[in-house]
Amino acid sequence: MAVTMNVMGMGSPLRGQTINYTNETEIGVMWSRANFFSPVAATVQTFHGVQFDGILSMGLTAGIDEYFGLRVVPIAVGSRVVLPRKSVAPYLGVDVGYGFGWLEKKTASEWHDGGMVFHPAIGLRWKTGGKDRYLFNIGYKRQVVTEHTADAGWGPGSFKTSTYTLNRMTIRFGMIF
Amino acid sequence: MERKSLFGRLSNSWMGLLLAVVAVLFASCRDQVEHSVTYKTQVPVYIEVSAFRSMDVGIKPPKSVSETGKIYVYGDYLFINEPQKGIHIVDNRNPSDPKNINFISVPGNVDMAVNSNILYADSYIDLLAFDISNIRDVKLVERVEAVFPNMFVNAERSTFMTYKDTVITAVTTEEGRIWGGVWLNEMAFASGDFSGPSYGQGGSMARFTLMGGHLYAVDNQSLRLFDVHQANKPEFVKDIPLGWGIETIFPYKQKLFIGSLTGMHIYDASTPSAPEPMAVYQHVMACDPVVVNDDYAFVTLRSGTTCRMSENVLEVLDIKDLYHPKLLKSYPMDNPHGLGLRGNNLYICEGDYGLKSFDATDVMHIGENLLEHHKDRSAIDVIPAPKSLIVTGPDGVCQYDYSDPARLRLLSRIHTK
Numbered sequence: 210m211a212v213t214m215n216v217m218g219m220g221s222p223l224r225g226q227t228i229n230y231t232n233e234t235e236i237g238v239m240w241s242r243a244n245f246f247s248p249v250a251a252t253v254q255t256f257h258g259v260q261f262d263g264i265l266s267m268g269l270t271a272g273i274d275e276y277f278g279l280r281v282v283p284i285a286v287g288s289r290v291v292l293p294r295k296s297v298a299p300y301l302g303v304d305v306g307y308g309f310g311w312l313e314k315k316t317a318s319e320w321h322d323g324g325m326v327f328h329p330a331i332g333l334r335w336k337t338g339g340k341d342r343y344l345f346n347i348g349y350k351r352q353v354v355t356e357h358t359a360d361a362g363w364g365p366g367s368f369k370t371s372t373y374t375l376n377r378m379t380i381r382f383g384m385i386f
Numbered sequence: 387m388e389r390k391s392l393f394g395r396l397s398n399s400w401m402g403l404l405l406a407v408v409a410v411l412f413a414s415c416r417d418q419v420e421h422s423v424t425y426k427t428q429v430p431v432y433i434e435v436s437a438f439r440s441m442d443v444g445i446k447p448p449k450s451v452s453e454t455g456k457i458y459v460y461g462d463y464l465f466i467n468e469p470q471k472g473i474h475i476v477d478n479r480n481p482s483d484p485k486n487i488n489f490i491s492v493p494g495n496v497d498m499a500v501n502s503n504i505l506y507a508d509s510y511i512d513l514l515a516f517d518i519s520n521i522r523d524v525k526l527v528e529r530v531e532a533v534f535p536n537m538f539v540n541a542e543r544s545t546f547m548t549y550k551d552t553v554i555t556a557v558t559t560e561e562g563r564i565w566g567g568v569w570l571n572e573m574a575f576a577s578g579d580f581s582g583p584s585y586g587q588g589g590s591m592a593r594f595t596l597m598g599g600h601l602y603a604v605d606n607q608s609l610r611l612f613d614v615h616q617a618n619k620p621e622f623v624k625d626i627p628l629g630w631g632i633e634t635i636f637p638y639k640q641k642l643f644i645g646s647l648t649g650m651h652i653y654d655a656s657t658p659s660a661p662e663p664m665a666v667y668q669h670v671m672a673c674d675p676v677v678v679n680d681d682y683a684f685v686t687l688r689s690g691t692t693c694r695m696s697e698n699v700l701e702v703l704d705i706k707d708l709y710h711p712k713l714l715k716s717y718p719m720d721n722p723h724g725l726g727l728r729g730n731n732l733y734i735c736e737g738d739y740g741l742k743s744f745d746a747t748d749v750m751h752i753g754e755n756l757l758e759h760h761k762d763r764s765a766i767d768v769i770p771a772p773k774s775l776i777v778t779g780p781d782g783v784c785q786y787d788y789s790d791p792a793r794l795r796l797l798s799r800i801h802t803k
Contacts, residue, residue, distance in 0.1 A: 241416060244563060245417045245562040245563070331407060333400070366425075367424065371419050372420045
Protein backbone atom coordinates (compact mmCIF):
# COMPACT_ATOMS: atom_id res chain seq x y z
CA MET A 210 0.00 0.00 0.00
CA ALA A 211 2.73 2.35 -0.99
CA VAL A 212 1.95 5.89 -2.03
CA THR A 213 4.31 7.04 -4.70
CA MET A 214 5.03 10.71 -5.30
CA ASN A 215 7.30 12.06 -7.96
CA VAL A 216 8.97 15.22 -6.89
CA MET A 217 9.75 16.98 -10.12
CA GLY A 218 9.97 20.60 -9.07
CA MET A 219 12.91 22.56 -10.46
CA GLY A 220 15.55 23.28 -7.81
CA SER A 221 14.15 20.76 -5.36
CA PRO A 222 16.86 18.73 -3.64
CA LEU A 223 14.56 15.82 -4.07
CA ARG A 224 14.33 16.33 -7.77
CA GLY A 225 13.86 13.10 -9.56
CA GLN A 226 13.56 11.03 -6.42
CA THR A 227 10.75 8.59 -5.79
CA ILE A 228 9.18 8.99 -2.35
CA ASN A 229 7.17 6.11 -0.93
CA TYR A 230 5.13 5.91 2.22
CA THR A 231 6.47 3.16 4.40
CA ASN A 232 5.35 1.44 7.54
CA GLU A 233 7.16 -0.96 9.83
CA THR A 234 5.31 -2.70 12.59
CA GLU A 235 7.36 -4.74 15.02
CA ILE A 236 6.99 -6.82 18.12
CA GLY A 237 9.79 -8.06 20.31
CA VAL A 238 11.45 -8.53 23.64
CA MET A 239 13.94 -6.44 25.63
CA TRP A 240 16.44 -7.96 27.98
CA SER A 241 18.93 -6.67 30.52
CA ARG A 242 21.62 -8.53 32.43
CA ALA A 243 21.08 -6.44 35.60
CA ASN A 244 17.56 -5.20 35.69
CA PHE A 245 14.75 -3.45 37.48
CA PHE A 246 11.14 -4.46 37.08
CA SER A 247 11.54 -7.63 35.02
CA PRO A 248 14.54 -9.09 33.19
CA VAL A 249 12.49 -9.55 30.05
CA ALA A 250 10.24 -6.81 28.77
CA ALA A 251 7.88 -6.72 25.80
CA THR A 252 7.83 -4.10 23.12
CA VAL A 253 5.59 -3.25 20.22
CA GLN A 254 6.09 -0.31 17.93
CA THR A 255 5.15 1.09 14.59
CA PHE A 256 7.16 3.33 12.33
CA HIS A 257 5.49 5.53 9.73
CA GLY A 258 7.57 7.49 7.30
CA VAL A 259 8.67 8.24 3.79
CA GLN A 260 11.26 6.33 1.87
CA PHE A 261 13.67 7.99 -0.50
CA ASP A 262 14.99 5.97 -3.39
CA GLY A 263 14.20 2.74 -1.67
CA ILE A 264 17.11 3.07 0.78
CA LEU A 265 16.62 5.77 3.38
CA SER A 266 13.39 6.23 5.33
CA MET A 267 12.52 9.06 7.73
CA GLY A 268 9.46 9.19 9.96
CA LEU A 269 7.87 8.90 13.36
CA THR A 270 7.88 5.90 15.69
CA ALA A 271 5.34 5.18 18.41
CA GLY A 272 4.91 2.15 20.61
CA ILE A 273 4.32 0.63 24.02
CA ASP A 274 7.07 -0.90 26.14
CA GLU A 275 5.90 -3.20 28.90
CA TYR A 276 8.61 -3.66 31.55
CA PHE A 277 6.19 -5.57 33.81
CA GLY A 278 6.10 -3.00 36.58
CA LEU A 279 6.44 -0.03 34.33
CA ARG A 280 4.76 0.81 31.06
CA VAL A 281 6.21 3.43 28.73
CA VAL A 282 4.89 5.01 25.53
CA PRO A 283 7.88 5.97 23.40
CA ILE A 284 7.36 8.51 20.62
CA ALA A 285 10.39 9.20 18.51
CA VAL A 286 11.80 10.48 15.25
CA GLY A 287 13.14 7.53 13.34
CA SER A 288 15.36 6.77 10.42
CA ARG A 289 15.86 3.51 8.54
CA VAL A 290 18.39 2.38 5.97
CA VAL A 291 17.75 -0.82 4.02
CA LEU A 292 20.52 -1.68 1.64
CA PRO A 293 19.43 -2.55 -1.86
CA ARG A 294 19.25 -6.32 -2.10
CA LYS A 295 16.70 -8.44 -3.86
CA SER A 296 15.92 -10.96 -1.15
CA VAL A 297 17.86 -10.58 2.09
CA ALA A 298 19.21 -7.11 2.85
CA PRO A 299 21.11 -5.52 5.73
CA TYR A 300 18.98 -3.13 7.79
CA LEU A 301 19.90 -0.19 10.05
CA GLY A 302 17.49 1.80 12.19
CA VAL A 303 17.65 4.48 14.83
CA ASP A 304 14.94 6.19 16.90
CA VAL A 305 15.49 9.21 19.13
CA GLY A 306 12.65 10.65 21.19
CA TYR A 307 10.80 10.67 24.49
CA GLY A 308 9.16 7.87 26.41
CA PHE A 309 5.99 9.00 28.20
CA GLY A 310 4.61 7.61 31.46
CA TRP A 311 0.99 8.17 30.47
CA LEU A 312 -0.08 4.62 31.15
CA GLU A 313 1.26 4.58 34.71
CA LYS A 314 -1.27 5.11 37.52
CA LYS A 315 -0.91 8.57 39.03
CA THR A 316 -1.70 9.02 42.74
CA ALA A 317 -1.09 11.83 45.24
CA SER A 318 1.89 9.93 46.57
CA GLU A 319 3.35 8.38 43.45
CA TRP A 320 3.68 9.42 39.83
CA HIS A 321 6.03 9.04 36.87
CA ASP A 322 7.73 11.29 34.39
CA GLY A 323 9.02 9.95 31.14
CA GLY A 324 12.40 10.58 29.66
CA MET A 325 14.60 10.34 26.62
CA VAL A 326 14.62 7.20 24.54
CA PHE A 327 17.39 6.23 22.14
CA HIS A 328 17.20 3.06 20.13
CA PRO A 329 19.67 2.03 17.41
CA ALA A 330 19.28 -1.40 15.80
CA ILE A 331 20.79 -3.52 13.06
CA GLY A 332 19.23 -6.49 11.33
CA LEU A 333 17.97 -8.05 8.19
CA ARG A 334 15.07 -7.45 5.86
CA TRP A 335 13.88 -10.11 3.53
CA LYS A 336 11.16 -10.51 0.94
CA THR A 337 8.93 -13.52 0.55
CA GLY A 338 7.17 -12.58 -2.59
CA GLY A 339 4.82 -9.75 -3.34
CA LYS A 340 5.59 -6.52 -1.54
CA ASP A 341 5.48 -7.78 2.02
CA ARG A 342 8.85 -7.83 3.64
CA TYR A 343 9.89 -9.13 6.98
CA LEU A 344 12.26 -7.64 9.50
CA PHE A 345 14.48 -9.08 12.13
CA ASN A 346 16.72 -6.79 14.12
CA ILE A 347 18.82 -6.60 17.24
CA GLY A 348 19.29 -3.30 19.02
CA TYR A 349 20.02 -1.36 22.13
CA LYS A 350 17.29 0.70 23.79
CA ARG A 351 18.13 3.33 26.40
CA GLN A 352 15.01 4.62 28.17
CA VAL A 353 15.05 7.12 31.04
CA VAL A 354 12.04 7.16 33.41
CA THR A 355 11.63 9.08 36.66
CA GLU A 356 9.49 7.84 39.55
CA HIS A 357 8.39 10.32 42.25
CA THR A 358 7.27 9.08 45.67
CA ALA A 359 5.99 11.32 48.47
CA ASP A 360 6.10 10.28 52.15
CA ALA A 361 7.70 7.00 51.26
CA GLY A 362 8.85 6.00 54.73
CA TRP A 363 11.40 8.66 55.59
CA GLY A 364 9.10 10.74 57.76
CA PRO A 365 6.58 13.46 57.01
CA GLY A 366 7.50 15.63 54.04
CA SER A 367 10.07 13.22 52.72
CA PHE A 368 10.34 12.83 49.00
CA LYS A 369 12.04 10.31 46.79
CA THR A 370 12.92 10.65 43.14
CA SER A 371 14.23 7.58 41.37
CA THR A 372 15.60 8.07 37.87
CA TYR A 373 15.82 4.76 36.07
CA THR A 374 18.02 4.34 33.05
CA LEU A 375 16.88 1.16 31.40
CA ASN A 376 19.56 -0.26 29.14
CA ARG A 377 18.05 -3.11 27.19
CA MET A 378 19.04 -5.35 24.35
CA THR A 379 16.13 -5.59 21.94
CA ILE A 380 15.24 -8.45 19.63
CA ARG A 381 12.38 -7.67 17.33
CA PHE A 382 10.51 -9.17 14.46
CA GLY A 383 8.30 -7.18 12.19
CA MET A 384 6.82 -6.46 8.81
CA ILE A 385 7.33 -3.66 6.35
CA PHE A 386 4.26 -2.57 4.42
CA MET B 387 29.20 0.46 -8.84
CA GLU B 388 31.65 1.58 -6.16
CA ARG B 389 28.78 1.89 -3.66
CA LYS B 390 27.51 -1.54 -4.58
CA SER B 391 30.88 -3.19 -3.92
CA LEU B 392 31.04 -1.56 -0.48
CA PHE B 393 27.54 -2.82 0.30
CA GLY B 394 28.62 -6.25 -0.94
CA ARG B 395 31.47 -6.43 1.55
CA LEU B 396 29.17 -5.32 4.36
CA SER B 397 26.62 -7.92 3.35
CA ASN B 398 29.19 -10.68 3.52
CA SER B 399 30.14 -9.81 7.10
CA TRP B 400 26.64 -8.77 8.25
CA MET B 401 25.81 -11.95 10.09
CA GLY B 402 29.15 -11.75 11.90
CA LEU B 403 28.41 -8.19 12.88
CA LEU B 404 24.99 -9.17 14.19
CA LEU B 405 26.53 -11.88 16.33
CA ALA B 406 29.14 -9.44 17.66
CA VAL B 407 26.39 -6.94 18.54
CA VAL B 408 24.46 -9.64 20.39
CA ALA B 409 27.60 -10.60 22.35
CA VAL B 410 28.38 -7.00 23.32
CA LEU B 411 24.80 -6.16 24.28
CA PHE B 412 24.38 -9.42 26.20
CA ALA B 413 27.40 -8.59 28.32
CA SER B 414 26.84 -4.90 28.80
CA CYS B 415 23.11 -4.14 29.08
CA ARG B 416 22.47 -3.25 32.70
CA ASP B 417 19.66 -1.10 34.12
CA GLN B 418 20.69 1.66 36.47
CA VAL B 419 18.84 3.90 38.92
CA GLU B 420 19.73 7.05 40.77
CA HIS B 421 17.71 7.57 43.98
CA SER B 422 17.46 11.07 45.38
CA VAL B 423 15.76 11.15 48.79
CA THR B 424 14.95 14.42 50.52
CA TYR B 425 13.99 14.01 54.16
CA LYS B 426 13.99 15.79 57.50
CA THR B 427 16.47 14.68 60.07
CA GLN B 428 18.46 16.07 62.98
CA VAL B 429 22.12 16.97 62.97
CA PRO B 430 24.23 17.71 66.08
CA VAL B 431 24.86 21.38 66.83
CA TYR B 432 27.40 22.56 69.42
CA ILE B 433 26.53 25.76 71.32
CA GLU B 434 28.71 27.77 73.69
CA VAL B 435 26.91 28.38 77.00
CA SER B 436 27.87 32.06 76.90
CA ALA B 437 26.35 32.42 73.42
CA PHE B 438 23.20 30.55 74.48
CA ARG B 439 22.56 32.77 77.54
CA SER B 440 22.76 35.87 75.35
CA MET B 441 19.99 34.54 73.04
CA ASP B 442 16.75 36.48 72.88
CA VAL B 443 14.09 35.15 75.30
CA GLY B 444 10.62 36.53 75.90
CA ILE B 445 7.35 37.68 74.44
CA LYS B 446 6.93 38.36 70.75
CA PRO B 447 3.97 39.26 68.58
CA PRO B 448 1.77 36.31 67.55
CA LYS B 449 2.92 34.38 64.57
CA SER B 450 1.70 31.40 62.63
CA VAL B 451 2.62 27.96 63.86
CA SER B 452 5.21 26.40 61.61
CA GLU B 453 5.64 23.12 63.48
CA THR B 454 3.78 21.58 66.40
CA GLY B 455 5.45 19.91 69.36
CA LYS B 456 3.97 19.35 72.82
CA ILE B 457 0.68 20.96 73.80
CA TYR B 458 -0.56 22.05 77.22
CA VAL B 459 -3.90 23.31 78.46
CA TYR B 460 -4.17 25.79 81.31
CA GLY B 461 -7.53 27.37 82.01
CA ASP B 462 -8.78 28.93 78.80
CA TYR B 463 -5.36 28.97 77.24
CA LEU B 464 -3.72 26.49 74.96
CA PHE B 465 0.07 26.41 74.79
CA ILE B 466 1.62 24.98 71.65
CA ASN B 467 5.31 24.28 71.61
CA GLU B 468 7.19 24.99 68.43
CA PRO B 469 10.13 22.62 68.88
CA GLN B 470 13.40 24.34 69.74
CA LYS B 471 11.90 27.80 69.14
CA GLY B 472 9.32 28.63 71.78
CA ILE B 473 5.67 28.58 72.77
CA HIS B 474 2.56 29.90 71.06
CA ILE B 475 -0.14 31.09 73.46
CA VAL B 476 -3.66 30.62 72.16
CA ASP B 477 -6.83 32.09 73.67
CA ASN B 478 -9.05 29.04 73.66
CA ARG B 479 -12.15 30.37 75.43
CA ASN B 480 -14.05 29.42 72.34
CA PRO B 481 -12.57 26.18 70.92
CA SER B 482 -14.41 26.87 67.69
CA ASP B 483 -12.46 30.06 67.25
CA PRO B 484 -9.06 29.87 68.94
CA LYS B 485 -7.05 33.10 68.79
CA ASN B 486 -3.30 33.25 68.64
CA ILE B 487 -2.31 35.83 71.30
CA ASN B 488 1.48 35.88 71.31
CA PHE B 489 4.62 33.86 71.07
CA ILE B 490 7.25 33.34 73.75
CA SER B 491 10.67 32.91 72.26
CA VAL B 492 12.45 30.15 74.20
CA PRO B 493 15.53 28.75 72.43
CA GLY B 494 15.78 25.00 72.78
CA ASN B 495 12.30 24.59 74.22
CA VAL B 496 10.65 21.20 73.98
CA ASP B 497 8.23 20.94 76.90
CA MET B 498 6.31 23.05 79.42
CA ALA B 499 3.96 23.02 82.42
CA VAL B 500 1.97 25.73 84.23
CA ASN B 501 1.58 26.17 88.00
CA SER B 502 -0.32 29.09 89.52
CA ASN B 503 0.24 31.39 86.56
CA ILE B 504 3.89 30.44 86.29
CA LEU B 505 4.91 28.75 83.06
CA TYR B 506 7.90 26.45 83.27
CA ALA B 507 9.78 25.81 80.07
CA ASP B 508 13.01 24.04 79.35
CA SER B 509 15.58 25.94 77.36
CA TYR B 510 18.34 23.54 76.38
CA ILE B 511 20.26 23.13 79.67
CA ASP B 512 18.22 25.64 81.72
CA LEU B 513 14.73 25.73 83.22
CA LEU B 514 12.92 29.05 82.74
CA ALA B 515 9.93 30.37 84.68
CA PHE B 516 7.59 32.95 83.13
CA ASP B 517 4.87 34.91 84.91
CA ILE B 518 1.77 34.60 82.73
CA SER B 519 -0.71 36.31 85.07
CA ASN B 520 -0.99 38.98 82.39
CA ILE B 521 -1.10 36.83 79.32
CA ARG B 522 -0.33 39.78 77.09
CA ASP B 523 2.72 40.77 79.08
CA VAL B 524 4.53 37.56 79.88
CA LYS B 525 7.72 38.10 81.88
CA LEU B 526 10.73 35.90 82.51
CA VAL B 527 11.00 35.70 86.33
CA GLU B 528 13.56 32.96 86.91
CA ARG B 529 16.26 31.02 85.14
CA VAL B 530 17.52 27.88 86.87
CA GLU B 531 20.83 27.26 85.21
CA ALA B 532 22.38 24.01 84.03
CA VAL B 533 19.70 21.70 85.42
CA PHE B 534 19.66 19.49 82.36
CA PRO B 535 23.38 18.65 82.35
CA ASN B 536 23.12 15.60 80.12
CA MET B 537 23.54 17.96 77.17
CA PHE B 538 27.01 19.15 78.15
CA VAL B 539 29.81 17.81 76.04
CA ASN B 540 32.81 18.87 78.15
CA ALA B 541 33.82 18.75 81.80
CA GLU B 542 34.06 22.54 82.03
CA ARG B 543 30.38 22.76 81.05
CA SER B 544 31.14 25.50 78.57
CA THR B 545 29.62 23.79 75.52
CA PHE B 546 26.54 21.65 75.04
CA MET B 547 25.16 19.72 72.16
CA THR B 548 21.71 19.78 70.73
CA TYR B 549 20.16 18.61 67.54
CA LYS B 550 18.86 20.80 64.81
CA ASP B 551 16.23 19.86 62.28
CA THR B 552 17.59 19.90 58.83
CA VAL B 553 16.60 18.74 55.40
CA ILE B 554 18.98 16.38 53.73
CA THR B 555 19.04 15.16 50.19
CA ALA B 556 20.89 11.90 49.75
CA VAL B 557 21.73 10.57 46.34
CA THR B 558 22.76 7.00 45.62
CA THR B 559 23.01 4.97 42.49
CA GLU B 560 22.66 1.29 41.97
CA GLU B 561 22.41 -1.31 39.29
CA GLY B 562 19.51 -3.62 38.80
CA ARG B 563 19.18 -7.16 39.98
CA ILE B 564 21.46 -9.61 38.27
CA TRP B 565 19.36 -11.94 36.24
CA GLY B 566 18.87 -15.08 38.34
CA GLY B 567 20.53 -13.39 41.31
CA VAL B 568 19.33 -11.28 44.20
CA TRP B 569 18.32 -7.63 44.39
CA LEU B 570 21.12 -5.30 45.26
CA ASN B 571 20.36 -3.47 48.47
CA GLU B 572 18.40 -0.28 48.31
CA MET B 573 19.37 2.59 50.57
CA ALA B 574 18.70 1.90 54.23
CA PHE B 575 16.94 4.97 55.55
CA ALA B 576 15.28 4.80 58.92
CA SER B 577 11.75 6.07 58.80
CA GLY B 578 11.18 9.44 60.38
CA ASP B 579 9.76 9.67 63.82
CA PHE B 580 7.67 12.30 65.49
CA SER B 581 8.67 13.86 68.71
CA GLY B 582 5.24 14.75 69.99
CA PRO B 583 4.29 16.29 73.06
CA SER B 584 -0.26 18.03 83.68
CA TYR B 585 -2.12 22.20 87.66
CA GLY B 586 -2.69 22.37 83.74
CA GLN B 587 -3.09 19.38 81.54
CA GLY B 588 -0.49 17.90 79.24
CA GLY B 589 -0.65 15.11 76.73
CA SER B 590 0.39 11.50 77.16
CA MET B 591 3.69 12.28 75.48
CA ALA B 592 4.68 15.02 77.93
CA ARG B 593 8.08 14.99 79.62
CA PHE B 594 7.09 17.66 82.20
CA THR B 595 4.42 17.22 84.81
CA LEU B 596 3.34 18.92 88.05
CA MET B 597 2.18 17.20 91.22
CA GLY B 598 2.28 17.97 94.94
CA GLY B 599 4.18 21.23 94.65
CA HIS B 600 6.84 19.67 92.50
CA LEU B 601 7.76 19.79 88.85
CA TYR B 602 8.92 16.48 87.46
CA ALA B 603 10.94 16.58 84.26
CA VAL B 604 12.22 13.50 82.54
CA ASP B 605 15.16 13.55 80.22
CA ASN B 606 16.58 10.60 78.40
CA GLN B 607 18.02 8.91 81.49
CA SER B 608 16.57 10.42 84.63
CA LEU B 609 13.73 12.06 86.52
CA ARG B 610 14.65 15.61 87.58
CA LEU B 611 12.77 16.98 90.51
CA PHE B 612 12.08 20.69 91.20
CA ASP B 613 10.35 22.17 94.24
CA VAL B 614 7.81 24.70 92.96
CA HIS B 615 5.94 25.49 96.19
CA GLN B 616 7.05 29.01 95.53
CA ALA B 617 5.85 28.99 91.98
CA ASN B 618 8.07 31.75 90.64
CA LYS B 619 11.17 30.31 92.30
CA PRO B 620 11.67 26.73 91.11
CA GLU B 621 14.45 24.97 92.94
CA PHE B 622 16.24 21.94 91.68
CA VAL B 623 15.94 19.17 94.30
CA LYS B 624 17.46 16.05 92.90
CA ASP B 625 18.01 13.75 90.06
CA ILE B 626 16.61 10.20 90.10
CA PRO B 627 18.35 7.92 87.58
CA LEU B 628 15.83 5.80 85.72
CA GLY B 629 17.90 3.95 83.21
CA TRP B 630 17.83 4.51 79.56
CA GLY B 631 15.37 5.71 76.97
CA ILE B 632 12.93 7.65 79.16
CA GLU B 633 10.21 9.09 77.02
CA THR B 634 7.07 10.28 78.80
CA ILE B 635 5.61 11.00 82.23
CA PHE B 636 1.96 10.79 83.32
CA PRO B 637 0.71 11.68 86.83
CA TYR B 638 -2.30 10.00 88.46
CA LYS B 639 -3.37 10.14 92.11
CA GLN B 640 0.08 10.69 93.62
CA LYS B 641 1.61 8.13 91.31
CA LEU B 642 3.95 8.79 88.40
CA PHE B 643 3.79 6.57 85.36
CA ILE B 644 6.96 6.94 83.33
CA GLY B 645 7.17 5.48 79.86
CA SER B 646 10.54 4.34 78.57
CA LEU B 647 11.80 2.42 75.60
CA THR B 648 11.99 -0.76 77.64
CA GLY B 649 9.02 -0.52 79.96
CA MET B 650 6.73 1.47 82.22
CA HIS B 651 8.05 2.65 85.60
CA ILE B 652 5.56 3.30 88.42
CA TYR B 653 6.64 5.68 91.21
CA ASP B 654 4.84 6.47 94.44
CA ALA B 655 4.98 10.25 94.76
CA SER B 656 2.92 10.55 97.98
CA THR B 657 6.05 12.14 99.34
CA PRO B 658 6.54 14.43 96.36
CA SER B 659 10.13 15.30 97.12
CA ALA B 660 11.13 11.65 97.34
CA PRO B 661 9.29 9.51 94.82
CA GLU B 662 9.77 5.82 95.49
CA PRO B 663 9.87 3.14 92.83
CA MET B 664 6.96 0.69 93.01
CA ALA B 665 7.27 -1.44 89.91
CA VAL B 666 8.66 -1.67 86.42
CA TYR B 667 6.58 -3.35 83.77
CA GLN B 668 8.99 -4.41 81.08
CA HIS B 669 8.20 -5.01 77.45
CA VAL B 670 10.00 -5.28 74.18
CA MET B 671 11.87 -2.21 73.04
CA ALA B 672 9.24 0.29 72.00
CA CYS B 673 8.00 3.83 72.43
CA ASP B 674 5.25 3.82 75.02
CA PRO B 675 3.09 6.76 76.03
CA VAL B 676 0.79 5.77 78.87
CA VAL B 677 -2.52 6.90 80.39
CA VAL B 678 -4.20 5.38 83.44
CA ASN B 679 -7.37 5.23 85.50
CA ASP B 680 -7.98 3.61 88.90
CA ASP B 681 -7.69 0.06 87.68
CA TYR B 682 -5.97 0.00 84.34
CA ALA B 683 -3.04 1.45 82.45
CA PHE B 684 -3.25 1.86 78.69
CA VAL B 685 0.11 1.76 76.97
CA THR B 686 0.78 2.18 73.28
CA LEU B 687 3.85 0.57 71.79
CA ARG B 688 4.99 1.52 68.35
CA SER B 689 7.80 0.96 65.96
CA GLY B 690 9.81 3.86 64.59
CA THR B 691 13.24 5.40 64.45
CA THR B 692 14.05 5.23 68.12
CA CYS B 693 11.47 2.55 68.75
CA ARG B 694 12.82 -0.31 66.70
CA MET B 695 12.20 -3.98 67.25
CA SER B 696 8.62 -3.36 68.18
CA GLU B 697 5.15 -4.10 67.08
CA ASN B 698 2.35 -1.57 66.95
CA VAL B 699 -0.03 -2.43 69.78
CA LEU B 700 -2.21 -1.08 72.57
CA GLU B 701 -1.54 -2.93 75.81
CA VAL B 702 -3.97 -2.92 78.73
CA LEU B 703 -2.42 -3.54 82.16
CA ASP B 704 -4.19 -4.37 85.39
CA ILE B 705 -2.71 -1.93 87.95
CA LYS B 706 -5.03 -2.61 90.88
CA ASP B 707 -1.90 -3.84 92.60
CA LEU B 708 0.58 -1.13 91.60
CA TYR B 709 3.48 -3.24 92.76
CA HIS B 710 2.54 -6.03 90.38
CA PRO B 711 1.14 -4.67 87.11
CA LYS B 712 -0.18 -7.46 84.90
CA LEU B 713 -0.72 -7.49 81.18
CA LEU B 714 -4.37 -8.24 80.47
CA LYS B 715 -4.64 -7.90 76.75
CA SER B 716 -2.88 -6.57 73.71
CA TYR B 717 -4.63 -5.07 70.68
CA PRO B 718 -3.02 -4.60 67.26
CA MET B 719 -2.80 -0.97 66.12
CA ASP B 720 -1.45 0.81 63.03
CA ASN B 721 1.23 3.12 64.45
CA PRO B 722 0.02 4.40 67.83
CA HIS B 723 1.55 7.56 69.30
CA GLY B 724 -0.14 9.60 72.06
CA LEU B 725 -3.38 8.59 73.72
CA GLY B 726 -5.99 10.15 75.96
CA LEU B 727 -8.62 8.78 78.35
CA ARG B 728 -11.84 10.54 79.32
CA GLY B 729 -14.21 8.44 81.39
CA ASN B 730 -14.46 5.16 79.59
CA ASN B 731 -13.52 6.61 76.21
CA LEU B 732 -10.07 6.06 74.88
CA TYR B 733 -8.59 8.20 72.08
CA ILE B 734 -5.53 6.91 70.25
CA CYS B 735 -3.40 8.89 67.81
CA GLU B 736 -2.28 6.58 65.05
CA GLY B 737 0.27 8.88 63.39
CA ASP B 738 -0.36 9.01 59.64
CA TYR B 739 -3.29 6.63 60.11
CA GLY B 740 -5.30 9.29 61.95
CA LEU B 741 -7.29 9.29 65.20
CA LYS B 742 -9.28 6.43 66.69
CA SER B 743 -11.84 6.56 69.48
CA PHE B 744 -12.79 3.46 71.47
CA ASP B 745 -15.30 2.58 74.14
CA ALA B 746 -12.94 1.11 76.76
CA THR B 747 -15.62 0.14 79.30
CA ASP B 748 -14.86 -3.51 78.76
CA VAL B 749 -11.07 -3.58 78.70
CA MET B 750 -11.08 -7.12 77.38
CA HIS B 751 -12.96 -6.12 74.25
CA ILE B 752 -11.62 -2.69 73.29
CA GLY B 753 -10.72 -3.85 69.80
CA GLU B 754 -14.33 -4.66 69.07
CA ASN B 755 -15.54 -1.30 70.34
CA LEU B 756 -14.06 1.12 67.88
CA LEU B 757 -16.39 4.09 67.82
CA GLU B 758 -14.77 6.19 65.11
CA HIS B 759 -11.69 6.33 62.95
CA HIS B 760 -10.78 9.74 61.53
CA LYS B 761 -8.29 9.01 58.77
CA ASP B 762 -8.15 12.42 57.15
CA ARG B 763 -5.39 13.97 59.32
CA SER B 764 -2.24 12.70 60.97
CA ALA B 765 -2.51 12.61 64.77
CA ILE B 766 0.43 12.55 67.19
CA ASP B 767 -0.94 13.47 70.63
CA VAL B 768 -4.29 14.19 72.22
CA ILE B 769 -5.59 16.01 75.29
CA PRO B 770 -9.19 15.39 76.34
CA ALA B 771 -9.60 18.94 77.68
CA PRO B 772 -12.74 20.18 79.44
CA LYS B 773 -14.10 22.05 76.46
CA SER B 774 -12.71 20.10 73.56
CA LEU B 775 -10.64 17.17 72.46
CA ILE B 776 -7.34 18.69 71.32
CA VAL B 777 -5.36 16.72 68.76
CA THR B 778 -1.94 17.66 67.40
CA GLY B 779 -0.25 16.50 64.27
CA PRO B 780 2.20 17.69 61.65
CA ASP B 781 -0.56 19.63 59.92
CA GLY B 782 -1.50 21.61 63.03
CA VAL B 783 -3.85 21.47 66.02
CA CYS B 784 -7.45 20.29 65.64
CA GLN B 785 -10.19 20.63 68.25
CA TYR B 786 -13.24 18.42 68.36
CA ASP B 787 -16.52 18.56 70.22
CA TYR B 788 -16.50 15.16 71.89
CA SER B 789 -19.68 15.45 73.92
CA ASP B 790 -20.83 12.48 71.86
CA PRO B 791 -17.75 10.21 71.93
CA ALA B 792 -19.14 8.16 69.10
CA ARG B 793 -19.35 11.19 66.86
CA LEU B 794 -16.53 13.68 67.07
CA ARG B 795 -17.32 17.02 65.48
CA LEU B 796 -14.50 19.21 64.21
CA LEU B 797 -14.62 22.66 65.82
CA SER B 798 -11.47 24.33 64.56
CA ARG B 799 -8.04 23.85 63.09
CA ILE B 800 -4.84 25.76 63.66
CA HIS B 801 -2.83 25.09 60.54
CA THR B 802 0.90 24.87 60.43
CA LYS B 803 2.43 27.11 57.78
